[in-house]
Amino acid sequence: MNVIECKDLEKLYFRKRVLNNLSFSIEENKITGLIGRNGAGKTTLLKIIAGYIKETNGDINVFSERPFNSLNVSVNSIFVDDHMSFPPALQLGEILEEAGRFYPNWNAKLAKRLFDYFRFDEKGYHNRLSKGKTSTFNMIIGLASRCPLTIFDEPTTGMDEAVRKDFYRALLKDYIAYPRTIIISSHHVNEIEDLLEDVLLIHDGKKLLHLPIGELKEWAIAIKGDSETVVKFIEGKEVLYKNEVGVNTMYVVVKQDSPGSLKEKAHLAGVEVVSVPSSDLFVYLTTDAKGGIDDVFKNN
Amino acid sequence: MNYYILHYNSNALYQKGARAILNTNSTKPIYVQIAEWIESEILNNHFQANQKVYSQYQLAEMYTINPATAAKGLNLLVDENILFKKRGLGMFVTDEAKEIILNKRKNQTLKRLVQELVLEAKRLQMNKQELIEMIQEANDEEVGP
Amino acid sequence: MMSLKTTNLIETVKNQYFFKLKANIDSFSSLVGIQILAILFSLGGVGSSGMGGAEISVNVKHYSSDMIFVFTLIWSFITAVTITTRPYRNHDFSFVSNRLSSSLSNILFLGTASLLGGVTCILSGNLVEIIANVFLNQQVYSLTGGASHIILGIMITFFYLFLFSAIGYLVGTLVQVSKLFVIVLPVLFIGLLFLEASTSREPFLSNLFQFFAMEPNISLFIVKMVLTSVALFTVSLSILNRLEVRR
Numbered sequence: 001m002n003v004i005e006c007k008d009l010e011k012l013y014f015r016k017r018v019l020n021n022l023s024f025s026i027e028e029n030k031i032t033g034l035i036g037r038n039g040a041g042k043t044t045l046l047k048i049i050a051g052y053i054k055e056t057n058g059d060i061n062v063f064s065e066r067p068f069n070s071l072n073v074s075v076n077s078i079f080v081d082d083h084m085s086f087p088p089a090l091q092l093g094e095i096l097e098e099a100g101r102f103y104p105n106w107n108a109k110l111a112k113r114l115f116d117y118f119r120f121d122e123k124g125y126h127n128r129l130s131k132g133k134t135s136t137f138n139m140i141i142g143l144a145s146r147c148p149l150t151i152f153d154e155p156t157t158g159m160d161e162a163v164r165k166d167f168y169r170a171l172l173k174d175y176i177a178y179p180r181t182i183i184i185s186s187h188h189v190n191e192i193e194d195l196l197e198d199v200l201l202i203h204d205g206k207k208l209l210h211l212p213i214g215e216l217k218e219w220a221i222a223i224k225g226d227s228e229t230v231v232k233f234i235e236g237k238e239v240l241y242k243n244e245v246g247v248n249t250m251y252v253v254v255k256q257d258s259p260g261s262l263k264e265k266a267h268l269a270g271v272e273v274v275s276v277p278s279s280d281l282f283v284y285l286t287t288d289a290k291g292g293i294d295d296v297f298k299n300n
Numbered sequence: 301m302n303y304y305i306l307h308y309n310s311n312a313l314y315q316k317g318a319r320a321i322l323n324t325n326s327t328k329p330i331y332v333q334i335a336e337w338i339e340s341e342i343l344n345n346h347f348q349a350n351q352k353v354y355s356q357y358q359l360a361e362m363y364t365i366n367p368a369t370a371a372k373g374l375n376l377l378v379d380e381n382i383l384f385k386k387r388g389l390g391m392f393v394t395d396e397a398k399e400i401i402l403n404k405r406k407n408q409t410l411k412r413l414v415q416e417l418v419l420e421a422k423r424l425q426m427n428k429q430e431l432i433e434m435i436q437e438a439n440d441e442e443v444g445p
Numbered sequence: 446m447m448s449l450k451t452t453n454l455i456e457t458v459k460n461q462y463f464f465k466l467k468a469n470i471d472s473f474s475s476l477v478g479i480q481i482l483a484i485l486f487s488l489g490g491v492g493s494s495g496m497g498g499a500e501i502s503v504n505v506k507h508y509s510s511d512m513i514f515v516f517t518l519i520w521s522f523i524t525a526v527t528i529t530t531r532p533y534r535n536h537d538f539s540f541v542s543n544r545l546s547s548s549l550s551n552i553l554f555l556g557t558a559s560l561l562g563g564v565t566c567i568l569s570g571n572l573v574e575i576i577a578n579v580f581l582n583q584q585v586y587s588l589t590g591g592a593s594h595i596i597l598g599i600m601i602t603f604f605y606l607f608l609f610s611a612i613g614y615l616v617g618t619l620v621q622v623s624k625l626f627v628i629v630l631p632v633l634f635i636g637l638l639f640l641e642a643s644t645s646r647e648p649f650l651s652n653l654f655q656f657f658a659m660e661p662n663i664s665l666f667i668v669k670m671v672l673t674s675v676a677l678f679t680v681s682l683s684i685l686n687r688l689e690v691r692r
Contacts, residue, residue: 031366052538053689063449069543069686075452085535087468094467101460102540104450141539148449169364176357176367194322194330197368214372217329263327267416270423275327 003028003149003181004049009058011044011205018044020205022058026181028148031195033213034185036202037286042185043081045202046153049183050079062149073149075104080142081153082135086126092137093122096144103145111144114170118163131158139167143174152184164188168195189279199278203286213278220281221262222253225271233269237262240284241292253284322363330365334373339382339401342393349395353383380404454549457541461550465528468536469554472524476562479520480569483513487573488581508577510570514602517566521606525555525613529621529685538690548682555614559606566606567598597663604670608657611677618681621688 004026011019018041026032036042047053048060051067051074060067067073086095096115100106115122118136129137135157142150156164172195175182186192193199199216201209209216220240223230227250234254241253253276256262266273283292322333338354341347354362359370374391377383382397394400421431492507527533528551537547578584619626641648657673660666 030368047691050538051543053691054687069545071452071454071457071541071543071546072449074538074543075450075457075541079538084539085532086539087533087536089468089470098464098467099540101464102457104452172360172364172366176360190324194324194363194365194369197366212368213366214329214331214369221327267419270419273327 001028002026003063005059005061005064007059009045009048009060010056011041011048011053012056013044018205019048019055022202022205022207024200024207024210026183026198026200028181029179030197031175031182031184032198032200033189033192033196034183034200034202035189035282036185036208040202040286041205042202043153046079046151046183046185049149050077050151052079075102076147077149077151078103078142078145078147079151079153080138080155082131082138082155082157084138084141088125088127090126091122092120092124092126095126096141099141099145103147105146105148107144107146110174111140114140114144117166132160132163133158135159136163136167139170143170146174146178146180149181150183152182152186154186155184156186156188164191168192171195189282190277193278201282201285208285216281217275217278218256218260220253220255220276220284221266222251222274222276223262223266223271224251224274225249229269229271233266233271240281243292243294253281322365330363331369331373331376334359334363334365334370335376338373338377339404342382342397343401347393349393349397351393352389353391353393355390452541454546457543457546458549458553460540461537461542461546462553464540465550465554466557469524469528472527472558473561475524476517476520476558476565479516480513480565483516484569484573484576487512488576508573510566510573513566513569513573514605517562517602518605518609521555521559521562521609522613522616524558525610526617526620528554529614529617529681531621531691534621534685534688535690544686544688545682548678548685551614552678555610556607559603559610562606563599563602566602567595570598571595601666604667604674608670608674608677611674611681615677615681618684622684 002025004024006025007023009019009022010017020041022041022045034042034046044053048055049062049067051062051070054068062070062073063076065073067077090098092115096108096111099111100108118133118140120133120137126134126137135155136159139152139155142152142155156167159167168191171182184192184196193213196213199209199211199213200207209219211219223233224245225233227244227248230250230252234252238255239252240255241251243251245251251274254262263273322330324330326333328336338347341353347353353374356367356371356374359365359373360367363370374383378385378391380400381394382400383391384394386392417435418431426434487508487510490506491509491511494505496503496505534547537550616626616630619630637650641650657666657669660669
């Protein structure tokens with residue numbers, strides 16, 4: 001069953017096309033990573049899915065309904081980001097209570113335990129929390145609500161590394177115990193990639209890639225070695241990134257036609273094969289300059 | 301009952317740093333590393349023939365990875381006849397598993413290592429005699445003359 | 446999959462209503478605050494007259510609870526405007542909501558606030574008399590009195606407060622649509638007042654005021670109030686139903 005169906009989605013903000021003919025679908029119970037540069041349209045997309053903002057054109061269906069103003073979508077989904085706001089008059093403990101009243105799957109025990117583990121004060125107030133603590137608290141609400149569609153938009157803003165690790169682990173454990181559809185948008189791609197099943201890469205409001213993460217990691221490979229040899233080796237292949245290191249060494253990232261096909265040949269040709277970190281791959285796919293920022297500083 | 305015990309074990313493994321076993325920088329995808337780890341466990345007899353191995357969920361918890369990735373690793377082993385699936389019960393070690401793994405490692409992994417060794421020696425302009433002597437030395441040290 | 450749950454409008458509105466009672470506790474404390482202020486002001490009295498004769502002199506001081514009433518009206522208006530602002534609307538969407546449930550629960554909340562406002566308003570009026578009698582040692586001749594009088598007073602005050610909250614809600618809604626209304630609406634209102642004072646044409650605002658305030662028939666009064674409030678809320682609701690929540 002497809003939890004989210006999106007067809008030719010378009011969103012205009014004051015004549016700027018933030019989402020442009022975006023089409024994809026998300027299957028149930030998968031953890032999908034939503035990746036893209038700043039301004040690619042990720043948050044806009046997620047807000048449309050959550051029903052906060054309206055699409056300008058195109059079709060968007062969540063649980064087979066249009067999300068804007070749908071109570072059924074609202075009760076089955078939750079959108080967690082660092083702008084999640086609560087009435088300032090409510091104490092943290094009271095906010096948890098209210099969440100329990102609204103969300104039918106709410107697990108008070110999990111919420112309380114996470115709450116205590118991260119050392120929150122029941123009588124504290126949401127607007128007095130630090131950035132990291134805010135994200136942590138919002139994350140607790142997101143997890144304990146056990147909504148069939150749980151969306152995290154940059155959920156780790158301000159969290160230190162230890163808390164981030166705890167978050168990923170808590171997310172995974174609760175997902176295994178109570179499967180649900182999860183979408184995570186994060187800049188810490190390398191940290192979350194092991195949690196993901198699928199990746200949806202958005203660029204300039206369009207879908208660039210939507211693949212299982214396993215396929216994505218084998219999509220491209222980096223070749224390093226003596227410049228001449230490398231150049232000969234990459235003839236006819238699609239180059240994603242090129243950089244000259246030192247006098248005679250070159251580092252190139254090329255697309256693999258099929259997984260592992262280049263590794264064998266590379267060994268024989270005498271060039272080194274290096275893995276491409278996902279975060280780098282996403283950058284290469286979403287930049288125009290093949291040499292990266294170094295192009296700005298090239299003299300010719 | 302069984303699940304409960306293994307669940308405890310997976311938590312213990314996580315705390316001991318099973319995470320350190322996975323190499324995120326390797327060109328080998330995570331699911332391949334998982335498969336190879338299970339192969340090693342079979343080779344050193346942690347799993348016997350017809351014994352149940354970890355489920356995708358246990359592996360996911362042990363390594364903090366997505367269960368689908370763990371499943372991909374398990375399926376890889378099923379395709380190679382190292383594991384077989386019992387409907388509703390999980391993944392089990394085949395009778396021929398150990399043999400298959402040994403052969404695979406000899407013919408593929410070890411062979412590839414040898415190829416790399418030869419290539420590197422060539423790059424360093426070492427001749428065949430020197431290379432063989434080096435191998436002999438190493439063998440004597442590790443295994444004995 | 447965590448099983449898909451359904452919900453309906455009534456349940457959501459109910460949850461939101463109780464949520465808002467807790468969340469907007471500040472508005473109730475501000476109600477108490479401004480009424481205390483109004484009571485203090487009212488203790489000065491609104492008029493006095495005196496008569497004297499050969500051996501007797503009489504001093505009459507009038508007290509009125511008008512100021513309390515006016516203050517409470519303003520409070521109702523402001524409370525309504527406040528809950529249409531972006532932070533308040535965003536709070537609903539941290540949980541389960543749609544725009545219709547959000548407005549309906551707001552209306553229920555404003556109704557409750559109006560009721561509470563009405564009760565405290567009338568009682569405050571009585572309080573002024575009591576203070577005058579007990580603390581200021583004045584012999585009080587009260588023109589109010591009787592339980593039915595109090596209940597009638599509460600009811601009428603309630604409808605006025607509810608109407609003013611409906612006006613405030615619409616004003617707040619219009620401002621959410623465009624910030625320009627912050628200028629346009631006051632200009633329109635004050636401009637109209639000036640126009641009426643200076644020209645001899647049919648005065649609009651004062652007729653409007655008389656339409657409500659001078660209605661002798663209580664049932665007709667209630668009908669007018671309810672219909673107008675409902676109409677105003679409906680307009681606000683339909684506008685808010687399209688607004689995005691940017692968060």
